Amino acid sequence: MSEEWVGQMQDQVDSLEKLEKYINVTDEEKRAIEDMDTRWGVTPYFASLMDKDDPNCPIRMQVIPSLKERINEFGMDNYLVWKENRATEEVRPDSIARQYHDRIAFTVTETCGIYCRHCFRKELVVDQDLQLHMDVAEGLDWIAEHTEIRDVLVTGGDPLLLSDEKLEYLVTKLREIPHVEMIRIGSRLPIVLPHRITEGLKKAIGGFHKVPVWINTQCNHPKEITEKTEKAIYELLSCGINVGNQAVLLKGINDDVDTFRELHQKLLRTRIRPYYVFYCEPAPGIDHFRTTVEKGAELIRDALRGHTTGLAQPMYVLATNIGKIPLMPDYNIVDKNEKEYTLRNHLGETTTIPNMPE
Numbered sequence: 001m002s003e004e005w006v007g008q009m010q011d012q013v014d015s016l017e018k019l020e021k022y023i024n025v026t027d028e029e030k031r032a033i034e035d036m037d038t039r040w041g042v043t044p045y046f047a048s049l050m051d052k053d054d055p056n057c058p059i060r061m062q063v064i065p066s067l068k069e070r071i072n073e074f075g076m077d078n079y080l081v082w083k084e085n086r087a088t089e090e091v092r093p094d095s096i097a098r099q100y101h102d103r104i105a106f107t108v109t110e111t112c113g114i115y116c117r118h119c120f121r122k123e124l125v126v127d128q129d130l131q132l133h134m135d136v137a138e139g140l141d142w143i144a145e146h147t148e149i150r151d152v153l154v155t156g157g158d159p160l161l162l163s164d165e166k167l168e169y170l171v172t173k174l175r176e177i178p179h180v181e182m183i184r185i186g187s188r189l190p191i192v193l194p195h196r197i198t199e200g201l202k203k204a205i206g207g208f209h210k211v212p213v214w215i216n217t218q219c220n221h222p223k224e225i226t227e228k229t230e231k232a233i234y235e236l237l238s239c240g241i242n243v244g245n246q247a248v249l250l251k252g253i254n255d256d257v258d259t260f261r262e263l264h265q266k267l268l269r270t271r272i273r274p275y276y277v278f279y280c281e282p283a284p285g286i287d288h289f290r291t292t293v294e295k296g297a298e299l300i301r302d303a304l305r306g307h308t309t310g311l312a313q314p315m316y317v318l319a320t321n322i323g324k325i326p327l328m329p330d331y332n333i334v335d336k337n338e339k340e341y342t343l344r345n346h347l348g349e350t351t352t353i354p355n356m357p358e
């Protein structure tokens with residue numbers, strides 16, 4: 001018997017006809033779908049969360065191709081080669097992206113549950129302009145030879161689209177490498193296809209082990225969380241898998257105070273720990289999703305810090321070729337002299353603490 005999640009992938013909504021079963025497609029959306037040569041698609045489950053009539057629905061904007069993707073005024077060409085340091089001296093398999101000494105990103109597939117229009121890996125997973133050779137066995141050998149690697153981020157595409165057997169093989173092989181201390185899996189499936197969290201998956205990658213597994217998912221708007229999500233996250237946690245979120249700051253989708261706060265509160269209520277909010281990266285063709293750089297820090301200041309639970313606070317980061325650079329709002333230190341610091345809180349009130357000489 002085929003599992004429900006497999007059926008969802010086979011029935012992926014990836015044509016105008018299929019999309020019309022869910023929403024009233026606008027002329028502009030229609031034109032983009034017909035004219036643009038781009039891979040797009042969404043699971044029937046996630047499509048069912050779309051607003052039937054509002055083209056500005058946050059789910060529609062993340063899923064349906066837009067003619068705006070043809071504009072590239074501010075994006076960088078060959079973005080991934082720059083971002084993933086593919087042009088450096090070190091010889092690495094295509095599946096390994098490296099920015100740090102002790103951890104790497106390991107790409108194991110190029111298929112996704114939905115093809116996010118804002119994807120910074122668009123050249124690889126959506127437009128397929130960048131041809132890379134993804135060989136899991138070769139990547140595992142490289143990791144085994146590099147004893148400094150203690151943390152492996154399994155990424156894609158979406159790694160949870162691999163079968164239970166393949167995932168079990170991958171996690172088991174990684175756990176056999178003595179220097180690997182933890183495994184992270186980046187997957188949008190807990191959000192776009194919660195049906196994927198099955199007993200089989202729990203058995204394949206869950207359970208007690210001294211090398212823990214973390215899943216970092218991507219949820220960008222409170223509307224993406226349903227009762228099905230809540231149940232799936234509970235299932236992951238119940239078998240020892242930790243769950244975090246990496247949101248992308250998206251113009252017109254989550255860049256206002258109310259949505260931003262609601263998103264983070266709802267994530268926490270769903271037992272997902274907000275980890276990062278990413279600045280929407282300067283990849284080609286996604287200018288229309290990008291805010292100012294400062295916007296994320298402003299939102300943390302105005303919507304989160306002091307306004308809601310500390311556990312709901314992500315770190316705002318700019319992902320670059322030299323690593324992730326945190327950018328936090330710097331309104332807190334109002335004044336500093338030899339004697340004291342003057343500090344400001346989220347309400348604009350100030351207080352002082354003594355300055356400690358070195």
Ligand SMILES: *Cc1c(COP(=O)(O)O)cnc(C)c1O
Pocket residue numbers: 097098099100103104105153324
């Ligand atoms: C994001 C990323 C990491 C992990 O960074 P953390 O800050 O530890 O989450 C590691 N390697 C690459 C190439 C990355 O892009």
Ligand code: SF4
Pocket residue numbers: 111112113114115116118119120121122125156157158188
């Ligand atoms: S799931 Fe991730 S890799 Fe796939 S299209 Fe979305 S952002 Fe890109």
